[in-house]
Amino acid sequence: MSQAAEWAVEALDLVKVYKEGNILAVDRLNLKIGRGEIYALIGANGSGKTTCINILTGILAPTTGVVKVLGMEMPRDRKTISKYVGVAPQEYSVYHDLTVEQNVRFFGRLYGMSNNELERRMEELLQILRLDERRRSVVANLSGGMRRRVSIACALIHNPQLVFFDEATVGIDPVLRAFFWEYFRSLKKQGLTIILTSHVMDEAEKADRIGLIRAGKLIEEGTPKQLKHKHGADTIEEVFIKLSEGKIVDE
């Protein structure tokens, strides 16, 4: 893999039209996300965030457009790329009838980790994510916030260079959310690139850069400061409302 690649993610003129219903979900989207950045893709429900993430993780083919992840071409090299990328999907998407450990081990082994490496890394993650006491609990018996953390552990187990959190911090209590952001910061310090989506605007304030997406289009991009300054707003939510021209956006 090319370490020299300047961007963690590079998307050129992405278009996605869903065959069923002929829906234009992503509309000529351009995206460049640097290594070590925390990038927040913000938009209303149905604005195309998840479609975007699915394309960037290679599990959905774009109709047209070019995607490069960690300098490699998607979807051509997607199985190679996947070794360096972690994904925590919108739903918890872990095996509810397995224990925390069993889930984490399963994903770790899929990434080809050795036993020693896997156990060490799992120990570390379970500590950080405060799951160590529930490690032998079946996921179905855990709270929503804990399931979310299990999902994140599964996404980080193989020490990825790039990680996608789709709505990872939505619907969790403020204490846990604050903890997540603290954790994201520490991951960033280790050189990890984090791309997350959210429809909660104030989430975005904590990101390095924000992309506002509406009807599959990237309508605004910049640091939180830049955006607020440019639109004379106090919060990102205000920016978003101004850009939406007060229309109810529920694509």
Added chain:
Amino acid sequence: MNNNKQQRRSSRFSFSRTYMVARRILQQIRRDRRTLGMMLMMPTIIMLIFGFSLSGEVKNIPILVDNQDTGYTAHPAPNVEISITAGSKIAAALQNDSRVKYNTGSFDKNRASVDNGTYFAVIKIPANFSETIFQRQRGQNKTAEIQIYIDATKPAIRASIQGALQSALQSIQGGSAFKFNEELAFGGAQYTGLDVGIPSVIGFVLTFLVLLISLITITRETISGTLQRLYATPLTALERLVGYAVALLLLSMMLAGVILGIGILVFGAAVKGNLAVLIFAAVLYALTHVLIAVFLSNFAKNELQAVQMAPLIALPSLALSGMLVPVNSLPEFVQPIARLVPLYYGNRVFEGIMLKGYGLLELAPEFLVIGVIAFLSLILALATVKDRINA
């Protein structure tokens, strides 16, 4: 007071609430086109297949007749000639009997054809048959003897062949003067109804349960959302499918063990052949259905559809496999379809091993077909498997 009244009203049976529940369920079903389709298709297919397969009695049973009878002509008085051709009359009657499918050939050379399942019976009418009848009519204490070598592993078929022969004998005079010399194939196999039934039950139960369990297990991945997550890992589609197959094969082996165990230990079903071959057959047969399920799972969007698929395959298989009615007795246009049904070969294998004492060699063609079905299912599964979201 008012509150009380309201409370009472809301606890009374409400037709409108009930109506809404019923309506909601119908609305949901309407959205689920595949379920709706299956609800219409499944009874149609099952009724048609069962209707056709059960409509007739047992017929077209392949038998072979070796008519060596030379006929007999006697001149009891000058200018009186009595000519008896009893053998040809019996042969002609059998030829016209729809219960059997008449073939000719040498009795001695074709005994092996009963052993290998080509014919259900070979029948010999001896050279002096007509002569013996003549002599008996003349008061001599002689009995005309018909030799039969018959497969007794299917009582209904045996009864039909015997019935056809009895009717054929009515066509000649002196019905009581005959003797059947019936020799049972497979070392004089005499089986109870249970012995005869268990092999097909094993085949059917394996078909149904392996499909059902496999389909449900695989479909669960789709529903839990973990499938999408797996798409984004280095796991390839081939690895995933083979992984499913290995786990399900182990489960199916357990299942086969229980089925064989109950059949043999609890019901004491006969196992004339080698138990190891029987176990091998059960495992191969289960594996085939695991692979069929892996293929079919690509078309099931939820567990409900998966659950519907198992009977959709298993029930027509039951009707077409020869378990209820011999395949030869099915309407002719249905027969080629029956030969595509894995359970048809499964039944032949299980019956062959348990009742006829066949080994790998005798069952090689059946094993080969089952193997080919397994291989094709794997190829089809790989050709249709999704390795990412298809939208």
